[in-house]
Each structure stands twice: as structure tokens, then as C-alpha cells.
Amino acid sequence: MQGKEEIYNYSGSLNEVWRLLNDQERMLLRHNAFIQHFKKNQQIYCEGEEPKELMCLLKGKVKIYKEGIGGRSQIIRIIKPIQYFAYRAYFAREKYLTDAAAFEPSTVCLIPMKVVTEIMKHNYNVCKFFIRQLSLDLGIADERTVNLTQKHIRGRLAESLVFLIDSYGLEEDNTINIYLAREDLANLSNMTTSNAIRTLSTFVSEKIITLDGRKIKVIDEEKLRKISKLG
Amino acid sequence: MQGKEEIYNYSGSLNEVWRLLNDQERMLLRHNAFIQHFKKNQQIYCEGEEPKELMCLLKGKVKIYKEGIGGRSQIIRIIKPIQYFAYRAYFAREKYLTDAAAFEPSTVCLIPMKVVTEIMKHNYNVCKFFIRQLSLDLGIADERTVNLTQKHIRGRLAESLVFLIDSYGLEEDNTINIYLAREDLANLSNMTTSNAIRTLSTFVSEKIITLDGRKIKVIDEEKLRKISKLG
DNA sequence: TTACAGCCATGTTTTATAACACAAAAGTAG
């Protein structure tokens, strides 16, 4: 499940942050970072848990979500490789407020937060990196609040699809590069599963997408973006 | 409207950050910070504008909000003295995504972001301060997303009232220490003005609060918190 | 093979909330 050797295979890809480090700092990371693999749907961390490590998704797809009222869960954001996550709670000196789980088999590099902050003390660029990430995350969260509360179902679902396209991209045949259960799509869009299914169907009848099981092929991306934008 | 002398009257209260600085850094701030006064309902910054200064609210009350679909605006967060704001966009290297306006006559200290980042380069504690603030803000935003989307009207309004109590406090007679138009209360709670008014009325009939114009007196705070929590 | 669980899909009913309409009250300007 975890190993320190494996880090060498990936260390080139931790890029963004890696570039900001000197040799000594890189060495420190190499000695303290470790890899974990997660199965499909496996939990990565839970709400209420004490945050200890910075995580970087190397392979796979991860959802950050919250269990809301009456079992309904809300996907807050999604992570793609190579992306850092799980740092907010530690920086805020709080427990985790969210849960994280793997959409599909995923590989995560974990770095003890103590090591990260040790480096930050002497490396302004790493500080700057996290400040930027947090600021971007906060901007996205603010946008999302308004979109989820004010857009109608069609707009919210369209937005989620656009979001998935922008995050994970399209294959050559315009299939969205992630296969989500209808329930996940619903949780991403703040609606019931029934309504996600229904609304997908109307998108099909409007020739905006086609469906083949969980494969979503985008026919009219422009129209999709328009629906997403206008609510 | 602005003055550099006035900064001396307040510099003691910029506390949190002030404490983290050495004499030279404090001098730098004193020479570059300036004060602006804002009238009731006056805009402080607008969406799309280029962020240039860090702001610190010295006196008054400020709302950060977004204009959503169809003129409906959503209050994202509220600021109380002494609190820093307006830093997210600069750190993210974006334009402002939100608007800010004064609820009531307010005094703001502005510090050029260039000066702030200059200090941050050599002062890890100031970096840490902003990382912490951003992390706290992000946590609040995540919570808020779920609360606004999943709670019912009563829960959302109760939550707003609790939020106002926790932010601005109660006077000796249990009056919430801010006088908001029903419309602002609605925008804070993601509902129409009519429904804010209606729901306030039912809270009165349930002896949870009493109303006298815009004065809201809290009778049963526990019950209010319970409604807020249970949605 | 059958039985069963987990997704999909779709039709019907119910309900929360927005939208609308209209007064009354309060604040503001001339």
C-alpha cells in the first residue's frame, strides 16, 4: 500500500513545487514523502480527522465532498493529477471539514506537513505557491456558492459537465474522460439522482450529448456552455 | 476621503499583523498605508476591478457579495473590525470576483499589495498569517456551500442570524448589533425578500425573536441555533 | 439456472419556494 522507493518514479512530476526547491530541500522531501494507492471509491481522508500530510495526486481522480443534511453529500471539488490537496485544514489548524475519496484507482504522494512547513520557513516561493492555490480555491468556492444556489437544474448539470470537460478533458471521440455514477453527477450538481438522470435525458433529446452507460459524449459543447452560463 | 496622518491613530489596532513586524517593516507600512472612509452603502471595490491594496476594516461593517443571475445578489461573507480583506484576488493574480460595500459608515486602512508582498518575502510569519486566513475563509466557504444548498429556508435564515450574532455580537438587551434591510438578510440567506420577511414573522410568533423595525432582539438563542443546525 | 443487489430510467404526487399582486408604513425630498 505504501512505499518510499516508489517516490523516485514520480519525483519528476511533483513539478510545480519541485522546481521551487534547492537540492537540500529536495533531499528532505525524498526522505519523508511516501506513496499510497487507493482503490476505486476508497476513502482517502474523513471529516473530523487530524490532518498530517500534504497530498499530491499522481494518478487517478479524486473527489472532495461533504456529507450534508440527511445523507445527501455534496461534491465540493475534484482533483486531477498532478494536483496538491488536503492542505487547507492543517494550515487553518483545524480538523478536516471535508471527506476525500478516489473516483477510480489512484496514486497519492504524501508529505508530512511538518516537513512542508519546515521548508516554507526558508522558502518564500513555496509559501507563495500555497497562498496562490488557496486563493484560487477560495475564488472557485465563491463562484460555486452562487452557481449552485442561483442556477436551475439544467444550468447546474451543464456546469458540472463543463467542469468535468475542463478538468479531465475529452477523448478523441468527444467522450468526457471520466465515468461517473449518476449519483456522483447529482452530488456534483446539487440535485437528486432522479433529476440528474432526467436532465441528462433531456440533454440527449436536445442533441447536446449522447449517452452509452456512463459514457457521456459531447455533441454540442457550445450549447452546453451556454446553458451552463445562463443558468 | 483619505489621509496618511490618520494611520497613526489606528496603527496600534492593526494588531495581529503589526505584532509580527520589526521596526523597519512597521516604518514601511506607516509610510505606505492610507485611510479611506466609506459612506453607508458605498461600494469599496467592484467585480472585475484590478486589486491593488490590502484592506483592513478599522471601523464599521462591510459585506462581500456577488451579483448573481437575474440581479439577485448573494452575500458571501461579512467583515468586522479589525479584519483584513480584499487579498484573495491579488494573491490569485486575478481581478476581483466579488463586490464589497459598506453596510454602514466605515473606515478602511489600505496598504499597497506590493508593500505587503515585499514584507512577506522576508517575514515568514506574515506569510503564515495569510495562509491561515485563506484557509479559514476556504473552510467557511465550503461549509457555506453545503448549508445554503441543503438547508431549508428556516434553517438558512436562522443560520444567518446566528452568523450575525457571532460576528457583531449582541447588545445588553440582546439586540443583534447590526441593522440590516430585509433584502440584505435575504441575500445573506439565499432567499427572496418576501420569504425573509415571512420567516422572520414566524420566528416572532414562535417567540424566538422580537422585531422593532430593523432591530432584531434574540429571545431564544438556543432554539435559533438548533434550527440553524438542523436545517 | 435462479435469486439478488445496484444502477438506470420514467411517471406521478407532493411540497418548498419563487413570483406576483397589492397594501400599509416609513423614510425622504420638495
Add this chain to the structure above:
DNA sequence: CTACTTTTGTGTTATAAAACATGGCTGTAA
């Protein structure tokens, strides 16, 4: 003081979305 705008309050109607119910499909396990 009067006219006028803005805010507040309430009743009614319309509607978006949830809740519920049911059935089909697919894969899996006995």
C-alpha cells in the same frame, strides 16, 4: 405638510424540484 419613493408585510398563484413508486437492465453469486 404633501408628494413620492422605498421598505415592509401578507395573501395568492405558479412552478421547480424533491419524494415516492415502479420496472427494467446488468452483473454477480449461489
